Amino acid sequence: MSRRCELTGIGPMVGHNVSHSNIKTKRRFLPALSPASLQSDSLGQTFKLRISNAALRTLDFKGGLDTFLLGAKDEQLSPRALKIKRQVKAKAAATAVAA
Template sequence: MSRRCELTGKAVLSGNRVSHSNRKTRRRFLPNLVNVTLTSDVLKRSVKLRVSANALKTVDHRGGLDAFLLKAHTEELSPKAAELKRAVAKASVAVAA
């Protein structure tokens, strides 16, 4: 399981740990990932995803998982989330028609 957010694509970054004496050693900045179950209103089912805490706030701000997925770029999404985006788009067109 990679350390990558399935919705925003946030991943591990690297940088320097700088001591008081200004000595630099390499370190890793890990994303704050949490396992969550989000509900899709259009598909009427729950989906388990591994997302960053920041992405969780963004999903809430945009009005739910469906709204987030429809606005997100497909390149940033994981294969699982991209498939979910296609299903939501298809179902929302069917509901609108």
């Protein structure tokens, strides 16, 4: 399983451990990922995604999963998140035509 956020695309970064004597050794900074059940308002479904804690805070700020996905770039989303985004767009287009 990859250590990458499904919504923001954030992955591991590389840096150094620096000792007291200033010796540098390579290390990896892993993102803080957690499984989250996210509710889609327009679809009326719950989706389980593995997202970073920063993405969870961004979802709360933006107003939910649907608005976040509609504003997100396709390149940074995982294939599962892209599928959800397509479903949300189709539902929004169907309600716009019906209105």
